Amino acid sequence: MAVSKVQYPISVEGFTYSYPSKPYVLRDISFKVERGEAVGIIGPNGAGKSTLCRALNGLVPHFYGGRMSGRIYVAGMDTLKHTVAELSTKVGLVFQEPETQLSGLALTVEDEISFGLSMLGYPKEVILDRTREAIEKVGLKGLEHRSPFELSGGQQQRLAIATVLAMKPEVIVLDEPAAQLDPLGKSQVFDVLRELLREGSTILVAEHEIEELATFTHRLILLDGGRILCDGSSRHVLRQVERLKSSGVDPPSVTELAHLVKTVCRMRLEDYPITVEEAVGLFAELLEGGRI
Amino acid sequence: MLAFVGRVARQVGLPLLVVVLPWMALSVPILSLPLGFPWNQTVVYRIQMLGLDIPVYLEGLAWGFTWPLRIGVTISAALLFYLTTQQTALVAMLFKFRMPFRFIYMVAATLQMIPLMVDEVRSIYQAQLARGLRTDVGIIKKLWNFLTLVVPLTLSSLGKVQTRAIALESRGFSAPVAKTVLYDIRFKRVDYVFFACMAAATVYLGFLYVTEGYSPIVHLRYLLLG
Numbered sequence: 001m002a003v004s005k006v007q008y009p010i011s012v013e014g015f016t017y018s019y020p021s022k023p024y025v026l027r028d029i030s031f032k033v034e035r036g037e038a039v040g041i042i043g044p045n046g047a048g049k050s051t052l053c054r055a056l057n058g059l060v061p062h063f064y065g066g067r068m069s070g071r072i073y074v075a076g077m078d079t080l081k082h083t084v085a086e087l088s089t090k091v092g093l094v095f096q097e098p099e100t101q102l103s104g105l106a107l108t109v110e111d112e113i114s115f116g117l118s119m120l121g122y123p124k125e126v127i128l129d130r131t132r133e134a135i136e137k138v139g140l141k142g143l144e145h146r147s148p149f150e151l152s153g154g155q156q157q158r159l160a161i162a163t164v165l166a167m168k169p170e171v172i173v174l175d176e177p178a179a180q181l182d183p184l185g186k187s188q189v190f191d192v193l194r195e196l197l198r199e200g201s202t203i204l205v206a207e208h209e210i211e212e213l214a215t216f217t218h219r220l221i222l223l224d225g226g227r228i229l230c231d232g233s234s235r236h237v238l239r240q241v242e243r244l245k246s247s248g249v250d251p252p253s254v255t256e257l258a259h260l261v262k263t264v265c266r267m268r269l270e271d272y273p274i275t276v277e278e279a280v281g282l283f284a285e286l287l288e289g290g291r292i
Numbered sequence: 293m294l295a296f297v298g299r300v301a302r303q304v305g306l307p308l309l310v311v312v313l314p315w316m317a318l319s320v321p322i323l324s325l326p327l328g329f330p331w332n333q334t335v336v337y338r339i340q341m342l343g344l345d346i347p348v349y350l351e352g353l354a355w356g357f358t359w360p361l362r363i364g365v366t367i368s369a370a371l372l373f374y375l376t377t378q379q380t381a382l383v384a385m386l387f388k389f390r391m392p393f394r395f396i397y398m399v400a401a402t403l404q405m406i407p408l409m410v411d412e413v414r415s416i417y418q419a420q421l422a423r424g425l426r427t428d429v430g431i432i433k434k435l436w437n438f439l440t441l442v443v444p445l446t447l448s449s450l451g452k453v454q455t456r457a458i459a460l461e462s463r464g465f466s467a468p469v470a471k472t473v474l475y476d477i478r479f480k481r482v483d484y485v486f487f488a489c490m491a492a493a494t495v496y497l498g499f500l501y502v503t504e505g506y507s508p509i510v511h512l513r514y515l516l517l518g
Contacts, residue, residue: 057462085467093462100452101459104401107379114474121469128474149408163463 008032009171009202010056014070017051017060025051027226028070033171033204038197040213040234041206043223044248049206050096052223053175056204057091058084075170088116092164094174098156098181101163102148109135109151110144113162120167127166134162138192154185158192165196172196174205178212186212211252214238214274222247239272254279304371312364320356324348329355379403384477393471409445416444 010033017026026048033039041049054060058079061068072079075090095101106112113134117127135141138158143151148159157177164172174193178186190212197203197216207213213220213234220237222230224247230237238244241259244251251259258272258279267286273279323329325346332349339346379400386396420440421427429437460466 054458059458059462063458063461083466084461085464088462088464088467095455095459097455100455103460103463104404104456105383105397107404111380111474116463118472118474119464120467121472124472124474127472167463 007035008073009035009075010204011073012055012070013072015055015068015072016070017055017066017068019051019064019066025226026055029226029228030070031221031228031231033202035202036197036200037219038193038203038205038217040210040217040220041204041223042208042210042213042220042237042244042249043229045208047223047247048226049223050175053093053173053204053206055079056171056173057093058082058087059093085120088169089120089167090170092161092167092169092172094157094160094164094172094177096176096179098153098160099149101160102156107147108145109140109148109159112148112159113166116163116167130166130168134166137165137196138162139188152185153181154188157181157185157189161189161192171202171204174203176206176208179208190216208249210238210250214252214255222249224248235271235274238274241272258282304368304375307371308364308368311367312360315360315363316357319359320353323352323356324350325352374403374406377403380475381477384473384475387471387473388477397465409449412448413441413445416441416448 012029012031015029018024043049062084103115106115110131113131114127138161178189194216217234220234238251238255241251252274255272255274261267262269273282329352332352334350335347336350337348383396383400
């Protein structure tokens with residue numbers, strides 16, 4: 001194992017993968033994620049976002065089979081040489097549907113969170129400690145003894161995040177965590193992610209909707225047809241409005257508005273806003289200057 | 293009786309009545325009248341009806357009652373177990389008995405699945421109603437309606453099983469280590485006594501079954517007719 005790889009929580013090198021029933025879902029994917037970085041994976045449905053997420057904790061190829069080439073290192077561990085169980089303490093994977101990722105064995109929120117650690121045979125005291133900690137981090141305090149099935153979608157998704165937090169992973173990978181949630185649930189989930197990021201976690205989120213993503217990711221990777229089309233700082237990727245739209249990804253409305261103002265009204269704009277706050281600043285300036 | 297102790301008599305009793313009584317109503321006449329039940333020998337009564345002389349057989353009569361009762365015993369045992377068992381205790385106990393963890397999961401997950409399945413059935417049913425499923429139909433059509441529930445339920449369950457397997461896998465389910473179970477369980481004296489009684493009863497009933505060969509054909513004739 002090369003020493004240089006240990007420095008990166010995630011390092012993907014020339015990864016190409018075919019499902020047994022579907023060829024070349026991912027082609028020649030290479031990127032590295034720095035510690036403490038928040039990376040968004042964006043792209044239309046079927047771009048390979050989910051497959052990429054599943055490749056990061058070894059489900060691809062251990063669970064699905066198929067053919068692959070290239071390597072993925074997670075915290076220095078080759079995903080091909082380690083089992084999903086071993087990788088589960090390095091990569092925490094949160095899925096799209098809150099309900100199906102519940103263990104089906106736990107009667108309470110507490111049990112649910114401790115499930116993963118029990119499976120790995122941690123001592124009881126460690127499990128209880130970490131469970132308490134994870135509950136606090138995702139803001140589910142007071143609901144410890146509820147049944148996981150009685151929670152709202154947003155709460156269930158935060159529970160899912162807590163279950164992976166308890167494993168103290170190097171990286172948290174979320175596969176469209178907000179896709180099935182209502183607006184309130186969505187903002188709860190993203191609030192938790194922001195908080196985790198502040199504490200120094202490394203986060204990788206695959207999302208279909210960019211609006212929320214733009215507010216906290218440092219970097220975005222645009223995936224389409226299994227290839228990386230664009231990889232750079234969030235601002236750099238989002239300002240390529242035409243390119244995003246041709247891949248079927250909607251840029252944030254404010255960015256698109258600025259783009260239209262620039263192209264249709266032929267105005268000179270230095271930079272596009274990517275969040276609402278930035279847009280307010282920009283347009284206030286334009287209005288005051290009498291340019292609109 | 294156990295059902296009363298566990299305060300679930302209503303939940304156990306109702307399904308029993310619904311299943312066992314109609315079953316008896318069907319099985320008793322079919323078996324006891326000369327409709328082809330092969331073990332019928334002893335005539336206990338003759339019905340004079342419409343100028344016909346119809347024999348009623350003891351063997352069929354006895355089978356007609358015992359058979360639904362046996363089903364009833366199975367149902368009530370299953371319901372009692374489901375309604376009164378504390379799942380964490382069950383898991384802890386199986387774990388203490390050193391059962392393989394996959395087996396423990398299977399038992400516990402089955403219990404947890406029941407309410408989820410009920411929800412699923414309800415939403416599928418409502419979806420089918422919304423799409424024009426007729427409920428004011430005859431019994432044959434009703435059975436057909438049943439299919440419209442079972443097929444989507446089976447398919448969606450299969451899909452869910454796959455997702456759940458993935459979720460379990462990514463949480464270390466198949467890690468080759470000794471699992472930790474958070475709940476400890478200790479047997480009290482009551483438990484030992486109960487277990488002993490159960491074991492004794494099982495042995496005694498087993499003994500009866502083997503020696504007497506409980507079958508209403510042999511047994512009831514001996515009881516009733518001496």
